[in-house]
Amino acid sequence: MMENIIFRNFLGGKGLKLTKERTAVLSEVYSFHGHFEPEYLYSRIKGSGSKASRASVYRTLSLLVECGLVKRVTRTDKGNIYEHTYGHSHHDHMICDICGEIIEFFSEKLEKLQDEICEKNSFIGSSHALEIRGRCKKCRM
Amino acid sequence: MMENIIFRNFLGGKGLKLTKERTAVLSEVYSFHGHFEPEYLYSRIKGSGSKASRASVYRTLSLLVECGLVKRVTRTDKGNIYEHTYGHSHHDHMICDICGEIIEFFSEKLEKLQDEICEKNSFIGSSHALEIRGRCKKCRM
DNA sequence: ATCTAATTGCAATTAAGTCTCAATTTCAGT
DNA sequence: ACTGAAATTGAGACTTAATTGCAATTAGAT
Numbered sequence: 001m002m003e004n005i006i007f008r009n010f011l012g013g014k015g016l017k018l019t020k021e022r023t024a025v026l027s028e029v030y031s032f033h034g035h036f037e038p039e040y041l042y043s044r045i046k047g048s049g050s051k052a053s054r055a056s057v058y059r060t061l062s063l064l065v066e067c068g069l070v071k072r073v074t075r076t077d078k079g080n081i082y083e084h085t086y087g088h089s090h091h092d093h094m095i096c097d098i099c100g101e102i103i104e105f106f107s108e109k110l111e112k113l114q115d116e117i118c119e120k121n122s123f124i125g126s127s128h129a130l131e132i133r134g135r136c137k138k139c140r141m
Numbered sequence: 142m143m144e145n146i147i148f149r150n151f152l153g154g155k156g157l158k159l160t161k162e163r164t165a166v167l168s169e170v171y172s173f174h175g176h177f178e179p180e181y182l183y184s185r186i187k188g189s190g191s192k193a194s195r196a197s198v199y200r201t202l203s204l205l206v207e208c209g210l211v212k213r214v215t216r217t218d219k220g221n222i223y224e225h226t227y228g229h230s231h232h233d234h235m236i237c238d239i240c241g242e243i244i245e246f247f248s249e250k251l252e253k254l255q256d257e258i259c260e261k262n263s264f265i266g267s268s269h270a271l272e273i274r275g276r277c278k279k280c281r282m
Numbered sequence: 283a284t285c286t287a288a289t290t291g292c293a294a295t296t297a298a299g300t301c302t303c304a305a306t307t308t309c310a311g312t
Numbered sequence: 313a314c315t316g317a318a319a320t321t322g323a324g325a326c327t328t329a330a331t332t333g334c335a336a337t338t339a340g341a342t
């Protein structure tokens with residue numbers, strides 16, 4: 001698993017340690033696809049063989065975001081939503097206001113547009129997130 | 142003030158009442174420009190002649206969002222950030238990771254792109270928010 | 283002016299996420 | 313494999329934004 005190596009290198013480079021708990025969180029994150037909330041992740045970990053406290057789950061999640069293996073997709077009224085990123089190229093999201101479904105898409109034009117907009121505003125863009133809200137195929141009237 | 146009329150009509154249409162507190166919140170929201178957090182709004186209201194409890198501020202803010210006079214710009218780790226929208230056309234945001242400055246921009250191309258993307262995915266887009274993160278002019282190295 | 287449903291303020295509550303710290307564990311050096 | 317310094321853990325207390333329940337109050341239609 002490439003993501004383990006990435007994580008180990010990241011930790012090593014910062015003088016941090018690869019613990020059972022961190023390994024458990026990482027492998028749980030990569031054990032399923034799609035988006036997740038921290039509490040959901042925590043409940044999955046409790047249910048799995050391994051274990052990690054809530055504090056460790058949150059702490060590890062921050063590290064995973066920092067090293068780029070996990071990304072915060074958006075915030076709902078409830079809290080953060082994440083996704084793992086290794087093996088997934090950059091994309092943006094459409095979120096259905098009715099059923100909450102999250103649809104991913106990628107647009108080359110959008111990538112170019114970001115550069116254009118940044119240049120025009122003397123801004124050094126490092127990332128963007130486009131979130132389109134509306135109704136998905138199933139929920140349109 | 143057009144926004145008062147809009148709010149009054151909105152409330153009337155739902156059988157809700159236009160109270161002093163709601164009026165106070167609305168006029169405070171429109172008394173300055175730029176982005177704000179609910180707690181900042183609440184502190185301004187306490188400082189002004191009128192008054193409204195924290196609960197009323199939050200409750201009114203929801204109503205203002207519902208009727209389109211206020212929009213939630215983004216969520217930080219701390220909480221929501223809003224802006225008033227009457228007299229402001231649609232725009233998106235660049236947020237500086239260093240100093241937190243929020244820069245507004247509008248791109249016609251982006252508007253068209255949204256329609257294109259939605260069509261391609263059988264999604265009925267009602268709104269979008271593009272957030273570009275990076276370093277502003279002042280904070281670039 | 284009256285009446286009823288909506289609204290208010292307060293304080294209690296919720297919930298996500300963070301922090302503290304004693305006990306434990308990792309791992310580099312031997 | 314052993315050791316020790318430094319990092320990490322778990323449990324629960326804590327923080328902070330935001331919501332809620334309820335008795336008292338108020339808007340506004342009639």
